[in-house]
Amino acid sequence: MNMTRALTLSVALSFCIVPAAIAMQKGAEVASREACAVQMVGGWVRMPPVAMPMMAGFGRIENACGDAVAVVGVRSDAFADVSLxxxxxxxxVSRMRAVPRLAVPAGGSVELKPGGLHLMLMQPRGSLEPGDVVEVVLELEGGQTRAVELEVRAPTGR
Incomplete structure (x- = not known):
């Protein structure tokens, strides 16, 4: 093979290999972000003891990622309005306030529990019974979202 042909072949191969390597790296980055996705563990909704237009949601938001994340919104098709x-x-005096941004540290978690941080679930769009599961979407800073499931429990929390 002469030098010109070898050089041409070498240049042509580099145009194939470099984009493939970049695509593999980007794919690995996406897989890495998905592997460390934020999740809610033990998520549940407490039914009120009497019919009311609001409920509360609890659970532990875990962040296995290497970077901190922040929950900046919450929504659910099961409720007219959801907020932190x-x-x-x-x-x-017990006072409640909205939390516009909830930071979750890298490799850490934040507990939503009665008497502290919680999801305010307003105006259910249908009847809910203990044992039902509702989906809630956590909106993360930067535009990502994570769907999580909450189990509906009796007023006693069981």
């Missing part, structure tokens, strides 16, 4: 709230005792 926090209950705090201020001057001996």
């Amino acid at each position: 709230h926090e209950t705090r005792i201020v001057d001996g």
Whole structure:
């Protein structure tokens, strides 16, 4: 093979190999992001003791990723409105406030529990019974979303 042909073949192969390597790297990055996806463990909805237009959701939001994430919104087809709230005792009075951004540290978690951080689930769009499962979508800073499931439980939380 003469030098010109060898050089031409070498250049042609580099045009095939480099894009393939870049595509493989991008695929690995996407797979890595998916592998460390934010999830909710033990998610549940507490039914109110009497019929009410609101419920509360709880569970542990886990972030197995190497970077911190932030939940900046929540939605669900099962409810007219869903938001993050926090209950705090201020001057001996229980007060609730909206939480516009919930940071979840890299490799860490945040607990949503009665008397603290929770999901405010307003105006259910249908009847719910203990044992039902509802889907809630966590909206993450940067535009990603994660669908999670919450099990409906009796007012006692069981």
